[in-house]
Amino acid sequence: MKKISIVISVLAVSLFACTKDKNEVADLQQSELILNYLVDSYGFNSIDIQETETGFIVENDTEFPKENFWENYAKDAPSQLLFPAGPGVEERRHRKHSYLVTSGNPVVVNVRPGVPPSWVYAILTAISEWNALDGGLKFVFTSTDRNLWNAVNIVMDPTVPADKIALTMYPLSDGRPGNVMRINPAYNSMSSSRKKFSMVHELGHAIGFRHTDTYEGLPLFTSGSCANSSDPYSVMRSVVKDWSGFTSCDVYGFYTLYP
Numbered sequence: 546m547k548k549i550s551i552v553i554s555v556l557a558v559s560l561f562a563c564t565k566d567k568n569e570v571a572d573l574q575q576s577e578l579i580l581n582y583l584v585d586s587y588g589f590n591s592i593d594i595q596e597t598e599t600g601f602i603v604e605n606d607t608e609f610p611k612e613n614f615w616e617n618y619a620k621d622a623p624s625q626l627l628f629p630a631g632p633g634v635e636e637r638r639h640r641k642h643s644y645l646v647t648s649g650n651p652v653v654v655n656v657r658p659g660v661p662p663s664w665v666y667a668i669l670t671a672i673s674e675w676n677a678l679d680g681g682l683k684f685v686f687t688s689t690d691r692n693l694w695n696a697v698n699i700v701m702d703p704t705v706p707a708d709k710i711a712l713t714m715y716p717l718s719d720g721r722p723g724n725v726m727r728i729n730p731a732y733n734s735m736s737s738s739r740k741k742f743s744m745v746h747e748l749g750h751a752i753g754f755r756h757t758d759t760y761e762g763l764p765l766f767t768s769g770s771c772a773n774s775s776d777p778y779s780v781m782r783s784v785v786k787d788w789s790g791f792t793s794c795d796v797y798g799f800y801t802l803y804p
């Protein structure tokens with residue numbers, strides 16, 4: 546009897562080991578497929594993509610979670626490669642993500658428990674700044690103890706890489722805003738002005754803005770002064786700075802995205 550149970554347990558261990566290996570292989574294949582898709586369909590440069598256990602970080606502070614990637618980010622995405630990137634200041638223009646928010650207006654910003662008051666204040670003032678533009682999309686603040694399906698859910702997360710203030714998802718293929726924003730608590734002592742800039746910027750990502758100082762993403766304008774000028778004070782540039790308001794091209798970009 547003892548012999549049989551040993552045989553069974555050895556068998557169970559080897560079965561388990563075998564299953565685990567298969568899962569690891571499947572995860573690797575899945576990661577490679579997603580990586581290829583981000584490069585081929587979204588036009589991201591593969592050396593700018595950083596893989597984590599749960600997702601892919603692109604353009605420094607936006608993230609594509611692996612979970613439900615194909616449902617959320619690969620449904621009828623317009624190819625971003627129609628607008629090839631090139632170096633030069635003339636390429637520094639406002640850019641948009643493939644999907645925009647269509648799932649409801651205003652966009653609900655749901656602050657989860659654990660977000661310090663200084664960040665909550667920054668979020669509230671960021672919402673006020675976007676809403677003061679009086680564009681075709683508004684934000685509304687709420688705070689609950691659970692993630693909401695159709696909202697930008699904001700949490701503190703110490704696992705955000707050390708060099709990143711926050712990570713935000715882009716809008717999903719079903720028209721919901723970027724579903725999660727994770728703030729790095731290592732930046733809790735950053736100035737209130739920078740916190741505000743950061744939150745205005747991250748909410749911009751959640752509704753589909755990409756960076757103005759990279760060469761990735763669909764250009765918002767193809768003519769006019771905002772199409773070809775460098776915009777060094779744009780809130781959608783990739784480096785955080787003190788809040789000094791939206792630029793005229795930020796505002797024009799918002800009205801273009803959400804008339």
Ligand SMILES: [Zn+2]
Pocket residue numbers: 604605606607746750756782783
């Ligand atoms: Zn950003």
